[in-house]
Amino acid sequence: MDNQTKQWFVMRDLTRPNAKHPAYLMLREKGIRYFTPMIWKIQVCKGKRQRREVPYMQDLLFVYDTRSVIDPLVEEVPTFQYRFLRHTYRVPMTVREKDMEQFIRAVESSASPQYYLPEEVTPDMRNRKIRMIGGQLDGYEGSLITVRGSKVKRLLVELPSLLAATVEVEPEFIQLL
Template sequence: MISRKPDKQLDKQLEKQLDKQLDKQLEKKLEKELEKQWFVMRDLKRSNAKQPAYKLLEEKQIEVFTPMKWRLVVKQGKKVREEIPFIQDLLFVYDTRKNLDVIVEETPTLQYRYFRGGGYCEPMVVNAAEMQRFMDAVHSAETPCYYSPEEITPKMYGHKVRIIGGPLNGYEGSLLATRGSKIKRLLIGLQQMLFVSIEINPEYIELLR
């Protein structure tokens, strides 16, 4: 049996290839950390906290989207309406991973949400275009009505429609199936994490087959 000496030149070539691959991976990681994205986050503070996460981030001039709802509370013996998060521990934050990592480290009650079965420390993000469309829909409505995924049932999905005209021109989705109501509401989902229904002018609705 003939023994061969290791090919040093081949080993060096393989080493260079591995170094290049590692450099590319590191470069991509750094680019991703410096890219602004819509991160899905959670706020672990109590519902009556004076400075919830969305207010903290707004004070830092960071764009935040938090679905809100109204509730009646008693203050100094009087009933007043106040706006609170629809889902206490859900907020969407637009910033770089690098900047948010610093804030998360300083704020134990602010955390990233992670993909189930995803890679190690891979936080959930929402595509920028999808997030913008969802926010546009919410901001176009006077009375957006939010739903958690658990509240949505197959029976709630009505006709498939396309919106023609108005701020949601071109948007396709399903009408909210409601009995005995003349008001048409469009049901919109955001990555199965959050749903909202908004009132739509019937003149803008085109039924799809």
């Protein structure tokens, strides 16, 4: 693996959930491109309830840069680490650029994405294959998720073995495959 090739690395942020300076804020300050799935939560701060955007999974972070840029940060910050592939000796996990860009675009197109861990995605959730024709998600292929009693249609977008998300889609853009 080349140290000068930019790619999406899967990282861990081992700071506490209430930390003042988590890794994604450090990366933002340094101007390094990152993605962490965010959700809205109600938190109590100094006795007042506040709505805050927080990471869906505290320790999951995707960083787009070269090893030569990320390695010094990993050395400097003990709570910021690579995730390694299983059954290998220190080979960092990466995500294909095309897959990551599609995932980010899909999640950012929705006001309320819902995230799932790989084990939470059941085979019956993947019941109907669809392709999006037109709209923000033009060309996406995936599974149509329908929830009983809900009029909202959702598209399942996945990063295999890492994370899945469902995003709202307009029914007029859906083509069944």
